[in-house]
Every structure is written in structure tokens, then in C-alpha cells.
Amino acid sequence: AYAMVGMGAVLAASVRAPLTAILLLFEMTRDYHIALPVMAAVGLSIWLTEQLHPPAIYPSARRRQEPKGLTVQEVMVPPSLLLQQDTPLREALERLLQQKCHSALVVDGQERLRGILTLEDLERALAHREAGELAELTVEQVSQAPVLTTFPDEAVAVAAEPMYEYCV
Structure with missing residues (x-):
């Protein structure tokens, strides 16, 4: 026993x-x-x-594991796919699938960030719209905006704080 x-x-x-x-x-x-x-x-x-x-899923445990002194510029990865905000939805889907991306950054004419488009956003649009409506939709109408942003010289710990609050 x-x-x-x-x-x-x-x-x-x-x-x-x-x-x-x-x-x-x-x-x-x-x-x-x-x-x-x-x-x-x-x-x-x-x-x-x-x-x-303690499990790593709690914010307090994650904060302890962050490397001290790192800046966002040291850990950031360049975006793999940029889409103009007036790109038709069909073209955006083709580009996401072609480049095997799960998401893309949505930018305007001056390449300023305007949102994020994910495959889930496209699935949601397909589920809630008629076929005729989909042909007229652009990336801007389906993407998620506003997005959390940070600056390259900001510390990783400082930049991560709003993300923890947003996700938890």
C-alpha cells in the first residue's frame, strides 16, 4: 500500500x-x-x-526567466510577409499559402504598420460572408487592428509587459 x-x-x-x-x-x-x-x-x-x-505559464514565472538587459532589436526577427492594406483577400490568401506563413503584417503605402492578418481571420471571413462579398473584401477589412507595438531600443522586459496583460 x-x-x-x-x-x-x-x-x-x-x-x-x-x-x-x-x-x-x-x-x-x-x-x-x-x-x-x-x-x-x-x-x-x-x-x-x-x-x-512553478509552471512557465504564469506571468510571474515568465518574468523571472527573461534575459536581463536585452533590447527588442537584439531578439526581433524581420517579418516574412508584408501585405498592403488594399490587397484583395483572395490574393492575400494565395500569398500566405504560397509562402507557408500563418500570419502577415498589414501596412499602408508608407509601410507603416496597420494590423496583422492571420489564417484564422481569413477563416472567420469565409465563414461569415457570402461568396460575392469575399471578392470585394480587402486585407484591411479583415485584419486585426490596432496592434501592440514597441521600439527597437526598448528593453525586452518592458516591451513584454503589455503583451502579458493582453494575453492573460
């Missing part, structure tokens, strides 16, 4: 799935007497795991 309880605690801590560990152990043993010790051991193991190794 002690070995089974320990096995459940190790499983819960390593996979971070306490309920799965408890149910799996109960299904294996079919013993009601082991349920409370398993729950206590699993609860303790999950608590210890969270204290020693």
Missing part, C-alpha cells in the same frame, strides 16, 4: 495531474482504504512541485 501511495504521488508531481493520479491508483487497487492516504500524498507532492518548480 505504501508503494502504491508513493507511486501515485510521484505520478501526480511529474505529470502535474493530481486527479488523474488519484483516479488511476483507485482504478488499479479498487481499495477504498487507500483513497485518503493517496489524496494526502498527491496533494503534498503537487504543492511541493509548484513551490519548487
Whole structure:
């Protein structure tokens, strides 16, 4: 019984799935007497795991892992695809598929950022519009705007703050 309880605690801590560990152990043993010790051991193991190794999905954990002193310019990657805001939707879809991109930056005539177009935006437009309407739509009408922006000389930690707030 002690070995089974320990096995459940190790499983819960390593996979971070306490309920799965408890149910799996109960299904294996079919013993009601082991349920409370398993729950206590699993609860303790999950608590210890969270204290020693917090998951990276929480903003506080992400902030600790950011490299200090890096600027946006040092980590930024040039955009792979730029689309003019008056580009027809059909042409935009063809270019996204041709270049195997998931998204593209939407710019105006002076190449100022006006939005972001993703494949999900195109799917949403296809789902909610008639075929005749799609031929008349432009990238500007379907893209997501406004977008979060930053400057090349800004610190990565400072630039990431609005993104954490937007995503969480």
C-alpha cells in the first residue's frame, strides 16, 4: 500500500495531474482504504512541485526567466510577409499559402504598420460572408487592428509587459 501511495504521488508531481493520479491508483487497487492516504500524498507532492518548480505559464514565472538587459532589436526577427492594406483577400490568401506563413503584417503605402492578418481571420471571413462579398473584401477589412507595438531600443522586459496583460 505504501508503494502504491508513493507511486501515485510521484505520478501526480511529474505529470502535474493530481486527479488523474488519484483516479488511476483507485482504478488499479479498487481499495477504498487507500483513497485518503493517496489524496494526502498527491496533494503534498503537487504543492511541493509548484513551490519548487512553478509552471512557465504564469506571468510571474515568465518574468523571472527573461534575459536581463536585452533590447527588442537584439531578439526581433524581420517579418516574412508584408501585405498592403488594399490587397484583395483572395490574393492575400494565395500569398500566405504560397509562402507557408500563418500570419502577415498589414501596412499602408508608407509601410507603416496597420494590423496583422492571420489564417484564422481569413477563416472567420469565409465563414461569415457570402461568396460575392469575399471578392470585394480587402486585407484591411479583415485584419486585426490596432496592434501592440514597441521600439527597437526598448528593453525586452518592458516591451513584454503589455503583451502579458493582453494575453492573460
